[in-house]
Amino acid sequence: MTDRIDDVHAGTTERASRTQRDILEVAIAEFAANGYAGARVDEIAARTRTTKRMIYYYFGSKEGLYLAVLERAYAQIRLVERGIRIDSLSPTEALRRLAEATYVHHTTHPEFIQLVSIENIHRAEHLRRSETVMRENVTAITLLEEVIDRGVEEGAFRDDVDALDVHMVISAYACFHVANRHTFQAIFDRDMLAPELQDSHRRLIGDMVVATMTGSRG
Template identity: 75%
Template sequence: MTTITTQQDILDVATAEFAAHGFAGARVDEIAARTRTTKRMIYYYFASKDDLYLAVLERAYAHIRAVERDVRVAELSPADALRTIAEATYDHHTTHQEFMRLVSTENILRAQHLRRSPTILAENSSAIGVLEQVIARGVATGDFRDDVDALDVHMMISAYACFHVANRHTFDAIFGRDMLDPALQPAHRALIGDMIVATMTCRARTGG
């Protein structure tokens, strides 16, 4: 097994362990037992539990940022670009529940690990930069309002997508609807695109 393969194997298992049990509850012994390596080897690649957890976070955030970058915004109208970004984010979050659990854990820890990562901070800045470009094009053509910034749009998209995973079980218990029911996904996916585009175009269409 190559070094890269070994590290990927460790990160795969560590992602599941941290997502299932949080940072405090995760056990490096358990990760070692479920990989084709040893605890000593894990600490060879990742100096501490903290460093392993940070590597898991960095890989998880890199994946969603790559999904966003794959949207060819320059080839789309501003409205279509926003809709596509929103739908791609929804698809990612609802099919990568471990990512949502990692984000929840890091919020409980007040982002103490995430703040240590220049990689994550740079990746997230680039995501906002893409939205800024799309919004600027829409404002310039008169299609978008100019009083909502890229960070607001990112927040709205993330909030809707995250809610489906973070509140899935309580929502189902209260209202009897599983928000991740496959039959509901096409409608929910379309709804986030509609919400974002409508938000950005509502004042532009009425002239303020």
């Protein structure tokens, strides 16, 4: 009897987790498309075949759902970074892999860039309330610090550029492709996310960052 109760409980827990994941996937698209103010919880409920009441049961409020969306969006890129075995790579190759992986993630997850843009409009007032995002994002810098410190010790990297500078350069390049895609195409007639350009653009950010860290000071 105990085993049967445990099985039922496990099944219920798994269904609840699956429902929350489904809600978050739809909510990411809704908030990215319409912003915090414009997003409708009723629309999210309808698209997930659940109820507004159930969403509030899981996430507490619209803001609670939005914070969960931000946490999930940032967790995905941090997971990509942690998946790179930097300890088995040379500093130069590890830096290149981190830069290229960030580019691939950002250009294949445009909703992430849209959410970041929305938070910038709101001066990051919601993001600052998430201890999870603040804690998780530290790893983006610590990974780069580890790679850069190793490269400096080996004499491969310059020692006057810090991890935050490198992170900024990588993020700026990757975000630009998504955030400015349509205006850039209208002005220059080039779609920066065209499939035939992705390999060269991915290699370019790797080349840029490696060249910066291995080049001489200006």
